[in-house]
Amino acid sequence: MRVLVTGAAGFIGSHLVRALLETGHTVRGIDNLRTGLFWRVESLLNEFEWMQADICDPDAATRAVAGMDAVLHQAAIPSVSRSLEDPVASSHANVQGTITLLQAARLSGVRRLVYAGSSSAYGDTPTLPKVETMHPCPMSPYAVGKLAAEQYCKVFGQLGFVETVCFRYFNVFGPMQDPNSAYAAVIPKFATALLKGEAITLQGNGTQSRDFTYVANVVRANLLALQADGTRVNGELFNIGCGQRYDLNYLIRELGTILGVEPRVERLPRRQGDVPHSLADINKAKELLGYEPVVHLPDGLRHTVAWCREQLPSA
Ligand SMILES: NC(=O)c1ccc[n+]([C@@H]2O[C@H](COP(=O)([O-])OP(=O)(O)OC[C@H]3O[C@@H](n4cnc5c(N)ncnc54)[C@H](O)[C@@H]3O)[C@@H](O)[C@H]2O)c1
Numbered sequence: 668m669r670v671l672v673t674g675a676a677g678f679i680g681s682h683l684v685r686a687l688l689e690t691g692h693t694v695r696g697i698d699n700l701r702t703g704l705f706w707r708v709e710s711l712l713n714e715f716e717w718m719q720a721d722i723c724d725p726d727a728a729t730r731a732v733a734g735m736d737a738v739l740h741q742a743a744i745p746s747v748s749r750s751l752e753d754p755v756a757s758s759h760a761n762v763q764g765t766i767t768l769l770q771a772a773r774l775s776g777v778r779r780l781v782y783a784g785s786s787s788a789y790g791d792t793p794t795l796p797k798v799e800t801m802h803p804c805p806m807s808p809y810a811v812g813k814l815a816a817e818q819y820c821k822v823f824g825q826l827g828f829v830e831t832v833c834f835r836y837f838n839v840f841g842p843m844q845d846p847n848s849a850y851a852a853v854i855p856k857f858a859t860a861l862l863k864g865e866a867i868t869l870q871g872n873g874t875q876s877r878d879f880t881y882v883a884n885v886v887r888a889n890l891l892a893l894q895a896d897g898t899r900v901n902g903e904l905f906n907i908g909c910g911q912r913y914d915l916n917y918l919i920r921e922l923g924t925i926l927g928v929e930p931r932v933e934r935l936p937r938r939q940g941d942v943p944h945s946l947a948d949i950n951k952a953k954e955l956l957g958y959e960p961v962v963h964l965p966d967g968l969r970h971t972v973a974w975c976r977e978q979l980p981s982a
Pocket residue numbers: 673674675676677678679680697698699700701702703704720721722723740741742743744745746760764783784785786813835836837838839840
């Protein structure tokens with residue numbers, strides 16, 4: 668297939684570009700490098716078509732989807748904190764970007780668009796695990812935007828404009844996730860702090876839990892979504908996680924064990940807009956997509972620590 672990856676220089680997008688190339692697809696990637704890092708795809712420039720452009724620009728979106736069979740749409744400003752600081756920019760990239768891309772895909776005759784939605788759409792509802800049929804309850808501008816874009820995707824699918832498959836990813840982690848950003852996800856941030864002999868900065872008391880999902884599982888889900896029967900998956904929403912949750916205190920202990928160090932922890936107040944617990948029900952993805960997690964947290968942590976260590980040769 669000819670597949671466009673949006674957010675191709677992003678953490679997940681760059682893994683998707685690699686996986687698509689390895690499985691024989693023809694790949695184009697678009698990214699405006701707003702949060703993306705060019706080095707993630709630089710070594711692949713001879714193997715795929717790279718476009719540095721903004722999906723909110725209708726002309727760029729049209730050029731990006733031209734001739735493509737499918738789109739794996741990862742581009743977004745993917746952060747709760749960033750959306751609290753600048754909700755307008757967050758909405759522009761995440762909502763306006765998605766609708767611009769959907770319309771371009773529709774007009775170009777793209778067969779299918781797979782959307783990277785977020786478990787943050789479930790918000791603070793106490794019931795666990797989260798099932799796709801639950802009423803959403805977003806708690807941050809980021810979550811509102813991801814949910815709004817998801818709804819646009821669903822409607823475009825239902826109207827027959829372009830087939831859509833919507834995912835809600837649960838806390839994705841793995842190699843190539845940026846540990847240095849002020850908005851870094853906890854796993855690369857904690858691992859890098861320990862490798863440098865620094866204290867871990869923990870927001871909250873560490874009892875908040877997540878369905879941490881190694882990136883290979885998300886890649887697997889996207890590849891399955893490209894092949895799935897449209898009559899079964901068009902306009903549908905799927906949780907993509909592992910179906911297991913771990914709290915941050917466990918994570919810190921486990922990272923300490925892998926690295927053979929005793930973690931030092933500095934505690935800060937709980938982050939605004941943060942949900943206390945999250946856990947995916949993945950039965951729908953199993954049933955309709957044939958999805959199964961391929962790497963669970965302990966192995967995923969080891970792969971991620973190994974990668975973080977390579978980035979710090981002195982560690
Ligand atoms: N990482 C997670 O745990 C997680 C969880 C749930 C959902 N998601 C979703 O998965 C997707 C990928 O997340 P990620 O962790 O790889 O983040 P990332 O920041 O590494 O990747 C997003 C990419 O999109 C690009 N981008 C942003 N706005 C753009 C625009 N207007 N035009 C073109 N490119 C643009 C960025 O430069 C970046 O490279 C996002 O849609 C995010 O909301 C991620």
